[in-house]
Amino acid sequence: MSEIVENQSTASDDIDDCNLAHIQHNQYYIHNLIENGNDQLLCRLLSPKQNDKEDASFQGLQVKMAAEAFLLEKDETGCLPIHIGIIHQRVECVEYLIQYSIPLTCSMIRQQCGDLETPFFHLLLRVGALNAEFATRIVRYVTTVFISDTVGRWIENLTDDHKKELELVLWETLNQKDDEGNTVFHLCARNDLIDCFKMFVSFYMKHSVLHEKDGNDWTISTVLERHNRVGYRPLHVAMKYQSILVAKGLLEDHHVCVSAATSNTKQNPAHIAASVGFTQGLKLLRQMDHSIFSQENFCGNTPIQIAKNCGFLHASQVLTLDQTQSKSDQEIDTMLNSSTVFLHHDDCFQHLPTAYYRRGEQEPPPECPERLETLLNSTYGILRSKEFLEHHVVHDTNIPHADIADILRVHEYHYVNKIQQCCERLKDDASSTASLDSDTALSSNSYKAATRAAGAVCRAVDLLMQSKHTNAFCLVRPPGHHAGPVGKVVSINDPEGSNGFCLFNNVAIGAAYARSIYKHAGLENIAILDFDVHHGNGTEEIVRHLIPRKKIVPFETAYGEGSHSVHQYKPWRSTDDTDHVFFCSVHGYGVKMEDREDNDDDEYVDDDDDDEKAKPRGWFYPASGATNETKPSSAPYIWNVGLDHPPCDYREKSSGLMKKYKASRNAISRLRWRQVFREEILPALLRFKPDIIFLSSGFDAHTKEYVNWGYVSLLEQDYEWLTDQIKLVAETCCQGRIVSVLEGGYNFHGRMISPFARSVAAHARSLIRPSKAVWSFDSAEAEKQLEERLLRQHQEHLSITEQKIQSSTLLVGKPMHPELLQDQTEVESLEGRGKRKRKAVDYVALAEQLAQEDGCA
Numbered sequence: 001m002s003e004i005v006e007n008q009s010t011a012s013d014d015i016d017d018c019n020l021a022h023i024q025h026n027q028y029y030i031h032n033l034i035e036n037g038n039d040q041l042l043c044r045l046l047s048p049k050q051n052d053k054e055d056a057s058f059q060g061l062q063v064k065m066a067a068e069a070f071l072l073e074k075d076e077t078g079c080l081p082i083h084i085g086i087i088h089q090r091v092e093c094v095e096y097l098i099q100y101s102i103p104l105t106c107s108m109i110r111q112q113c114g115d116l117e118t119p120f121f122h123l124l125l126r127v128g129a130l131n132a133e134f135a136t137r138i139v140r141y142v143t144t145v146f147i148s149d150t151v152g153r154w155i156e157n158l159t160d161d162h163k164k165e166l167e168l169v170l171w172e173t174l175n176q177k178d179d180e181g182n183t184v185f186h187l188c189a190r191n192d193l194i195d196c197f198k199m200f201v202s203f204y205m206k207h208s209v210l211h212e213k214d215g216n217d218w219t220i221s222t223v224l225e226r227h228n229r230v231g232y233r234p235l236h237v238a239m240k241y242q243s244i245l246v247a248k249g250l251l252e253d254h255h256v257c258v259s260a261a262t263s264n265t266k267q268n269p270a271h272i273a274a275s276v277g278f279t280q281g282l283k284l285l286r287q288m289d290h291s292i293f294s295q296e297n298f299c300g301n302t303p304i305q306i307a308k309n310c311g312f313l314h315a316s317q318v319l320t321l322d323q324t325q326s327k328s329d330q331e332i333d334t335m336l337n338s339s340t341v342f343l344h345h346d347d348c349f350q351h352l353p354t355a356y357y358r359r360g361e362q363e364p365p366p367e368c369p370e371r372l373e374t375l376l377n378s379t380y381g382i383l384r385s386k387e388f389l390e391h392h393v394v395h396d397t398n399i400p401h402a403d404i405a406d407i408l409r410v411h412e413y414h415y416v417n418k419i420q421q422c423c424e425r426l427k428d429d430a431s432s433t434a435s436l437d438s439d440t441a442l443s444s445n446s447y448k449a450a451t452r453a454a455g456a457v458c459r460a461v462d463l464l465m466q467s468k469h470t471n472a473f474c475l476v477r478p479p480g481h482h483a484g485p486v487g488k489v490v491s492i493n494d495p496e497g498s499n500g501f502c503l504f505n506n507v508a509i510g511a512a513y514a515r516s517i518y519k520h521a522g523l524e525n526i527a528i529l530d531f532d533v534h535h536g537n538g539t540e541e542i543v544r545h546l547i548p549r550k551k552i553v554p555f556e557t558a559y560g561e562g563s564h565s566v567h568q569y570k571p572w573r574s575t576d577d578t579d580h581v582f583f584c585s586v587h588g589y590g591v592k593m594e595d596r597e598d599n600d601d602d603e604y605v606d607d608d609d610d611d612e613k614a615k616p617r618g619w620f621y622p623a624s625g626a627t628n629e630t631k632p633s634s635a636p637y638i639w640n641v642g643l644d645h646p647p648c649d650y651r652e653k654s655s656g657l658m659k660k661y662k663a664s665r666n667a668i669s670r671l672r673w674r675q676v677f678r679e680e681i682l683p684a685l686l687r688f689k690p691d692i693i694f695l696s697s698g699f700d701a702h703t704k705e706y707v708n709w710g711y712v713s714l715l716e717q718d719y720e721w722l723t724d725q726i727k728l729v730a731e732t733c734c735q736g737r738i739v740s741v742l743e744g745g746y747n748f749h750g751r752m753i754s755p756f757a758r759s760v761a762a763h764a765r766s767l768i769r770p771s772k773a774v775w776s777f778d779s780a781e782a783e784k785q786l787e788e789r790l791l792r793q794h795q796e797h798l799s800i801t802e803q804k805i806q807s808s809t810l811l812v813g814k815p816m817h818p819e820l821l822q823d824q825t826e827v828e829s830l831e832g833r834g835k836r837k838r839k840a841v842d843y844v845a846l847a848e849q850l851a852q853e854d855g856c857a
Helices: 002-007 017-025 029-035 039-045 058-070 081-087 091-100 102-110 120-127 132-148 160-174 184-191 194-214 234-240 244-253 269-276 279-294 303-310 313-319 370-376 413-425 446-465 506-517 537-544 655-688 716-733 755-768 777-807 818-822 843-856
Strands: 340-343 393-396 433-435 441-443 471-474 526-530 549-557 560-568 581-588 591-593 616-619 637-643 692-697 738-742
Touching: 029 039, 029 058, 029 081, 029 091, 039 091, 081 091, 081 120, 091 102, 091 132, 102 120, 102 160, 120 132, 120 160, 120 184, 120 194, 132 194, 160 194, 184 194, 184 234, 184 244, 194 244, 234 244, 234 269, 234 279, 244 279, 269 279, 269 303, 269 313, 279 303, 279 313, 303 313, 340 446, 340 755, 370 755, 413 433, 413 441, 413 446, 441 446, 446 471, 446 506, 446 692, 446 738, 471 755, 506 526, 506 537, 506 692, 506 738, 526 537, 526 655, 537 581, 537 637, 581 655, 637 655, 655 716, 655 777, 692 716, 716 738, 716 755, 738 755
Parallel strands: 340 393, 340 471, 471 738, 526 581, 526 692, 581 637, 692 738
Antiparallel strands: 433 441, 549 560, 591 616
8 A cells, every 4th residue: 555655646737637527527436436446546636745845736626625525425325435445345445545534534434335334344344255355454454554553654643633533433333233233243253254353352352441431341252242133143153154263263262152042043053053064163062062952942953953954964963972974974964965056147247238327327227237246246246255155056157048949838929029029120239229118128139138047047947857956046137027928917907017127937938848848857846936026927927828718809990999819828738737836926015105205304294285194106016916815726826915015104203213113014024924935825835745946036025125115125034034944845845946036136235235135145045055954844833933922022012112103293194093003014115215316217218328328438
């Protein structure tokens, strides 16, 4: 860093008219500069001292003042320039910003990042999952070098007050928790960042003495025993993520409690280690206190039973103190018989290739290449993290295009040909786009991308049926579950309909391929589960076409009216297809309510309207999928669960009360979502006995997503939980065969710390866990009782909070009906909305605009 400082130009005329114009007209100029890694220009714009021979020019001062102001400006994704530097791992830029000015440094460190409001150190540690060296270097620079070495030796007049101010800010930041309740020590344990762990411990122990007088217990032993929102202490986390270095540090250096159990599930660290087959961790725990191996969790299972149930043979031998296994066998466990394949291809980036996020410009359509970048980019892609670099996780990019015969099992030729011809008519450049419907656009390579996406699912089927892998995750776009046999699917509530960003129904193409091609392999029963927040109406319509039927299509001409009779039938193999296909979609269903976040936060009062209750704004897309009145008893087996919620009738002026209110509503919604799967859908799936399970994996039900209008409001651990449950069914019925296909999920703000990235990672984390555990009705019943107790607690808390809101005169309009408090599916309709002001967008027109702008750039 000092080399840059010494070599930089300090003359004021180095900052030219162009730089001043850029900064004056682009408030995100510094963001873009740092993202591109232009540390030399950054140093020139933020020169630490002026020319020694003459005063700086007025223009130079203008540039510097503007640049300094923009250091504290967040972009539309909620990121400061320093956050961008951390996410993109621009080490020189980050170090320069940190040492530039103590007051600015303090302000930057205090600011949180992204829609999940990630604290500074937590951001560094999450990036450390991808680049441990970078995270360690910046943590060292901030906590040791930066303070002790008087900041690069060139900042003049550095006072003790400056140093004390920074140390206080670092202390405050070090004690923050993220949205999951994690401390920095939890995240060090998660990513096995032992050097960061030691530096934080050292800094903490040095400064905790100064804060003892405030009445809190700041000893390091206390801090290392703090739990997050699921009850995990750092040692629990180290066991789950198999972080042996931090686990040793916690146990051998700090002697944390090895028998501490989570409050609800009663899991001690040995339970966690046994569930993931962490043999090294179990050996470490055994040295401390092997009596914990006999403790039972809330299901009545000991760590020994868990290891045996999961098929971790060596782990179970460690737990039973059996040393008969040879050393060569110690590394051999069920992992060799269980593997996961991630399938992806560069062609999937070529659908609407110009629809990228550009700061200060109109946001791209929700379905854009940024989604796959957030997952797969070599720098910040979440699936490039340490936890996914296991030997039993394989990336497959050898993806063929889906054959036309495979596509035509589910789609009509006229529709397929329409897309193909439209793409062929477009110029083979990024600026050429066309409209398929009101929200679905095409570019020249969209057909190629769509057939590659469908081909990935078919290849996944081949790999699983050939026993090369246990399960698969198809990381593809465009998505597909809204595409029916002829494209868009209309409903009574939405007679116009749209494709919802989808072209070909990838999951249905793969399911039909499996049933058709693997007849002689004994594959009969096909299950499709859709957990996207939007109803999988396209997939349902395709399944309905397994039964021959006739549709009357009316038409009108200048000479009169008439009708056309159309026969509809798309079999996958035989006339009894419907007896062998199970489809279920769990999603939001109801009307959209007025988006109050389009208004200023403190200006909800309308002088012309005393009744400010939220107003309907049409149906939540795709306006179909109401819950079946009775469980399906005849073919085709189609099961919809539409989760509804009432509008919120409260102003958001009392943030403390409203946060509690929203938290209770969301918790109730999440528990209801889990109940539906555990008590209804998964037992029915077990009875169906699938030979392979397909997942339409949408992650747009997260509480911080933009397109869900507050429906469902999940957290990332809910996706991990559901995948764990589906894996139990798969191991019980079909040797673990699961093909997961990416559908929705659009909030990529903050890249690896975004709701989308973290939700996908939670799903993938469960997929790659090599457990052979099968479904247990006893465990399901124990979990049911636990969650029913939690549900009652949240309902009581919701009622109490509502009474406080009412007493503080924040109720708008009529009081909320008491029955709504008992509705387990209610969700705060605004909770899933982000910070950006979002208005109705014509995504086709937007795609064309982005393409034109890109062509002119």
